[in-house]
Amino acid sequence: MASVSPLNFLKDKTIFVTGATGFLAKVFVEKILRTQPNVKKLYLLVRAPDPDFAMKRILNEFVETELFRVVRDEVGANLKSFISEKIVAVAGDVSDTNLGVKDSKLMEEMWTEIDLLLNFAAITNFDERYDYAYKVNTMGAFNVLNFAKNCIKINMLLHVSTAYVCGEASGLIPENPINIGEALKNTRKLDLTIEKELIQEKLNQLQAKGAGQNELASTMTDLGINRATLYGWPNTYVFTKAMGEMMLGEYRETIPLLIIRPTMITSTFAEPFPGWIEGLRGIDGPIAGYGKGKLKFLLANPMTIVDMIPADMVVNSIIMAMAANTQQHSRIIYHIGSSRTNPIKMTDIHKFARQYFIEHPLKNKDGKPIKVRKCRFFKTPASFHAWIGIRYVMPLKVCIPNTYFDVTNSQNLQLTMEENAQEANAFNFDPKGIDWEDYIVNTHIAGLVKYVLK
Template sequence: MSTIAAFYGGKSILITGATGFLGKVLMEKLFRTSPDLKVIYILVRPKAGQTLQQRVFQILDSKLFEKVKEVCPNVHEKIRAIYADLNQNDFAISKEDMQELLSCTNIIFHCAATVRFDDTLRWLDDAIIDEITPKLIRDWPNIYTYTKALGEMVVQQESRNLSIAIIRPSIVGATWQEPFPGWVDNINGPNGIIIATGKGFLRAIKATPMAVADVIPVDTVVNLMLAVGWYTAVHRPKSTLVYHITSGNMNPCNWHKMGVQVLATFEKIPFERPFRRPNANFTSNSFTSQYWNAVSHRAPAIIYDCYLRLTGRKPRMTKLMNRLLRTVSMLEYFINRSWEWSTYNTEMLMSELSPEDQRVFNFDVRQLNWLEYIENYVLGVKKYLLKEDMAGIPEAKQRLKRLRNIHYLFNTALFLIAWRLLIARSQMARNVWFFIVSFCYKFLSYFRASSTLKV
């Protein structure tokens, strides 16, 4: 039996960020491997028109929890939703709920975080914040990474006698194996880029093709978290250990390889109703990037908006494209660089696990087959995020074929028009054109004469 799974049996666990992508996968794995755990407390901010319990049922109704309901039919009874707002003092938790958490909680997994790269600091007046932010973050690329570092410093300073560990994942992507391949439920990070590329909106991106695409499957991160929770509680290391869970050091995949496989997958399982034929050009040159943005992104958006205006509809594509390009620009710092992270603690922990624990809580990224994972990733985006029916694939392939033919016809027409204008203005261009026509005529004449002789 798994030692780690047995450890979580009978425990009361608090999870922050349980309504987010990582938090949901963490809850699912806990319930599936340790169905006899006592309770999971989750901090929830109610949405308009939904009670806390309704939000819990909404989470459990997703396909992610199908296997959990088989091994833990009363799973809804083991989730205790606590009203909380992480932007408020003491998270706006009531005194009664706070007392229950303090007296009953055995383990805490802190997963709550904003994933917006363009977020702002909220300490002072906006004008003051705008002025001091560049001085505060210095070499940090954005507020997201800066506040992550601040959070770790606070944890280190305030932990006192608590047993604490820090886990640093790289770019968290769709599930690899558990509870099934390809599950994803948000448009953050690679997910949004996959959608924008598959729908034909994003066709070029400023990125270093050979830079490491340090994506790590979410279930791999969760398995490490649960193993770290067990190890920290049982062995109680003297210092706070930091665990890096990345793919770049142990099983690297670059952006070019990832892009090629994503495009190959679109050929087999295209998205429905694409705006243009999917394509992906990577360039690290700023001038080339600006050219592609003008030709492949903004120009088609403007043309489409003109068509919408002519047909009496509201133009929207230019606004959508500008928002997409702003979002992609925030990722440029990360997709144009490679980093090497020390995985010493992660590998040490792997060696401490029994063979059964290594199987049940597998976080060995060396076993990851990138081609298979990327295909499942794209399929997961189509099924679970876009909610597209697999039965519509033949029709989507036909549409893709039509878009490809339109693309070729448009480029041919554009070339002929440009060449005709050039011929009208340049004697040299006319001489080149007449030479090409004469050569083709002579070649055809020779070919016909050869065929006649053979007969």
């Protein structure tokens, strides 16, 4: 692969981003505006009733936040004109046809101007209602693809998926596509039309019997878990994301498609500054629970590899993947994770979290420091139940199987980057460079406490 310059690639590009108020998309948009202010325009799709409200959300949830501090400082007094020149707020919804864009003039303009379309939008709650998750994670991907097909000079559709579309498989997971209808339990054939009809049928039944909101929610949540389990996925989120990938692969025709499958995304490693994070995600719930003195044991093998990757590295890989694959018409899949090249074990995360909270204890309601003790690990539900002396407490699963994600494609990208030394640091996404102890103690948990637990 020839050497490429991501900065040259981004210059004068018009980029459409869905899920623009989400954690990862914000890191992406910030990076573009900070490193390549000569990008032509960014259309940002936001769930909102109208463009004014969409812009308000972009200002409140992004431009005025700490994440955007470096850009704000650099642009200074020109911030307002910089934002209005570069950002167009688009009110819409990926679950609707034409992504819910109502203004036909705006839509024509977008179809004419867009070079790159990035789909970050998703429902990331693991056990979401099936109807909601299917509409956004599966049909949303399909709607974004159809929108891309109308864009006359589209250069790339980049879809952010998840490495866990592989379900609970263990061993080395290749960067392979998932073909339509392919279930993880190979005794079953998955039919996406049947899934759609099943959802509608269930909703009709519930409405016919006058079910209230609570019953609707719990029935649709259970339906998602049941369907996911039936076909071999552990939760509704990864199941519907896998079906989203199937849609894209099956119907993309000649649209150049990149599928980025990050593992567990953590706080920024370096840019725009280390440790920025939003919300409790992935391993952060357990880390926060531990710091608060509430988590005393873990149902997991301490030697399990936990695949984490900082958000800015994911974003750098996204930009590099687009720059390196411009002019291609294929579908390429990238795993973005650390388990293959710089693995970290559960026991080490625990050790580093303990180290952090011993040095910087959280305070309880009375302002007193919370003491943390070593967590006890149970490798199986049986060993846990034997310890507490009760046969059955609740269905518990052993946390994560030992999974390694093949990263051959992203390593090739990294090589391309290294050949262009000038921009290699600015777009680094090599997890080999992470010193996990330093990152978890001084960056990640410090960031979690500062921005989330505050």
